[in-house]
Amino acid sequence: MSGYVALLREPLVARPFVASVVARIPIATAPLGLVLLVRTARDNYTLAGIVTGLFAVGLAIGSPLWGRAMDRVGQPRVLVPAASVSGLFLLLLTAATVWTAVPVLVLPPLALLAGGFFPPLSPAMRSTWRVVVTNERARRRGYALDAAAVETIFVGGPLLLSVLLLLGITPLPLVVTVVLLVGGTLVYARSPGARRVLPQPPGAHGHGAGTALLHSPGFALLLVVIAVMSVGFGILDVSMAGLAEHLLGSADRLGVLFAPIAGGSAVGGLLYGSRDWRSHDRRRLLVTLTVFGSLLFTVAFAAGEGIPFPVLLVVLFLTGLFISPNLIAAQGLVDALAPGHRLGEAQAWLSTAITAGAAVGNAVAGVLLDVAGARTSLGVAAAAVLTAAAVCLLAQRTWSAHQRDPVAVH
Incomplete structure (x- = not known):
């Protein structure tokens, strides 16, 4: 620290x-x-x-x-x-x-x-x-601290x-x-x-200033990845309420389940930011998405009957460790893909993808909880995140061709 x-x-x-x-x-x-x-x-x-x-x-x-x-x-x-x-x-x-x-x-x-x-x-x-x-x-480290602060906001x-x-x-x-x-x-x-x-001075907007960010294949693919991942986030959030009602008798006890996963995300962000990474953000995003999605399937399994409740809390914490690193890697990839004079707008588009995806996930989770229950809903959340990981894998070559040197961005 x-x-x-x-x-x-x-x-x-x-x-x-x-x-x-x-x-x-x-x-x-x-x-x-x-x-x-x-x-x-x-x-x-x-x-x-x-x-x-x-x-x-x-x-x-x-x-x-x-x-x-x-x-x-x-x-x-x-x-x-x-x-x-x-x-x-x-x-x-x-x-x-x-x-x-x-x-x-x-x-x-x-x-x-x-x-x-x-x-x-x-x-x-x-x-x-x-x-x-x-x-x-x-x-x-500043980026990681910021991501951890956002996780704390959603708890506090x-x-x-x-x-x-x-x-x-x-x-x-x-x-x-x-x-x-x-x-x-x-x-x-x-x-x-x-x-x-x-x-940026007016001259900085001359080259490519009129080109919409969404016309960039690399940037558009990144938004798709983050939006699909955020569908999983949205399903997860609502599923936690359904799981609390199922396991603890009331959705009002959501905090008991949400605290370990949010706490894990804050810790994961701080650990991620404290390391010197040699790999590119695009590759780390693929790894963190894959592990996060796989652990979500483990959460769905641990939420079953006969599994000790402390085991579920541990799995939730481990799953949370990979939430903030996903967002930090995605933000770094935005900086590498977007034009230098459009970075504020680019990061705002990332926020929009997260918000829109989570809203869709919230709506889907409501239907899933009514029809199939919390475990199935959590399984669908995991599938959404792993789908995002699959798109991320397919996008690696495009990102490699379009991204700029991150040092030059700063």
């Missing part, structure tokens, strides 16, 4: 990193907060699902647009207005939900707009890592929400979410580290 501690002692690193973590907590609290608020105020699970789904759709659509804007005009001029508008729509959505005289038809458009203006903080922070950390090994966000709900004020979780989003983004955008990320 000494390398990570030394990294965080750098003033240009610590302030933007901590601020970005705070600003990204709403990634976990906003969707769950919306579900709970709509369910409580409107007593309608279907409406809650529609509102949350449209928030995710807006997020998927808006991320690449804001990422490209950051590349062209700089981070502060994009992040602060986007966060402020997104926060405003979240507050309007909260008020419209609680005030039951407002027609339900008003809620879905507000959710779509709140998600559409949500700032692309993860791509922004990755750009900051590239600029303020000049040593390649230290930068790789719901816990924070639970604490706020104990106060008995229904709109409070979303109000706090807005404060974290806007306040964290403002501190991040004003930090000296983030301000070092300069927009």
